[in-house]
Amino acid sequence: MENENTSAPLSAELLEQVKLLKRGAQSVVPDNGLEQKLARSASTGKPLKIKLGLDPTAPDIHLGFAVVLRKLRQFQDLGHQVIIIIGDYTALIGDPSGRSATRPMLSAEAVHANAMTYVDQLARILDRDKTVVRFNGEWLGKLDFAQLVQLSSKFTVARIMEREDFANRFSQHLPISLHELLYPLAQAYDSVAIEADVEMGGLDQTFNILAGRDLQEKEGQDPQIALFMPLLVGLDGVKKMSKSLGNYVGIAESPDVMFGKLLSISDTIMRDYFVLCTDVSLEEIDKLIKQAESGEVNPKDVKRRLAREIIDIYHPPFTAEDGSLVSLSARADEEWHRVHAAGQAPADMPETVLSDDLFADDTIWICKLLVAAGMAKSNGEAMRLVQQGGVSLNGDKVTDSKANVSRTIVDNAVLKVGARRFARLILAS
């Protein structure tokens, strides 16, 4: 309706770009903003500035986070500029209970160290040469109190309290510290500082990104486009993927681990994973999902395909010295079947070295063994595991929680707990 005075129709090439960039996106605000920005960039020859803000407190990258990064990579491949903003300053002032005066200084360094490992990990997905990294302390640190007051006068309390998590916490009588209200302002100010054209984020960033648009407009800038990617659901199929919930696949994890984790996701979220985590075409994805749903193909095999597609991205196939192509995803697939279909021990498993003092009369109590191997937190937990039939040694189920195992049996043995936890036991010598 209100598009009557928008620019001329886009070229076929730009339409193609828009289609690619919108793949998997949850929403773009405003609707046709991306088209306009791209068209302007094409006509002026100026690359767009694509902003992503990062909190430097948790330097681990998993598939959920990779969704956004992969989208950034697409922008890079189309010639645009990606600006990663490390929220060093927001993280510094963010600690709700900074007790001593020395602590902020320490964490300043920790923040910086975290940020650097972050950048290293980002390079796994982004084109490092086309990525600009900036710390928001660069401009936030220069604001004096008067400027902060000025900045905060541009937002009302009611407006800030619209943010979902604030509203929720408020209605549940949970504490909200005053400084937390400044977060959206700080993030919005970041957009002004770098004159962002597009800000990427998960849907949980809605408020902050839109605040950026407001502020840019008030500062006389062309407001940034908000490009929201959905939050990838975690392995449990319910909550968002996050490390703290333990329902994640890290992009630096081994092919074997990735394969196992991906094969354990719910059928219902396979499609999302295909769309957001792989480059398989949407047409083919629809076909695969349809086949799985109709029973034409075992859903498990579709999931295998998914796992292999994802593994190929983070552990790409390479050419060996003899000229043959080595596919790590294929290896992981084979390994999985060897272990879980054929019931054999995995080729690689964590090793536990057992020191002499664990043994008495050349035997060791099974529960002690489990604790030593890190497979149980306490003897009590170990006993329960044994009693529940979850423990086996060299393929033989251990049924007696009081059993003592002789040294010779333990040497080089495979200890298994539950369906998927293995350890190789090695005697110290």
Add this chain to the structure above:
RNA sequence: GGGGAGAUACCCGAGUGGCCAAAGGGGACUGACUGUAAAUCAGUUGUGUAACACUUCAGAGGUUCGAAUCCUCUUCUCCCCA
């Protein structure tokens, strides 16, 4: 500034002198069924080689034969009023 409520195990949450190692849910783990899916069912979920003992209910003291429960102080949170 004044008044009131609260802090319980991974999380939520019952418990207001002994029957409390602490209900119920969620989560997690183990087993069965499977496709290491989901759903479902059963069991486990403070520590100790364990029908006994030990350490836990924000922190520190106290009352009592006996405290998560009562008292005092401290820390933190929420609500109402100003």
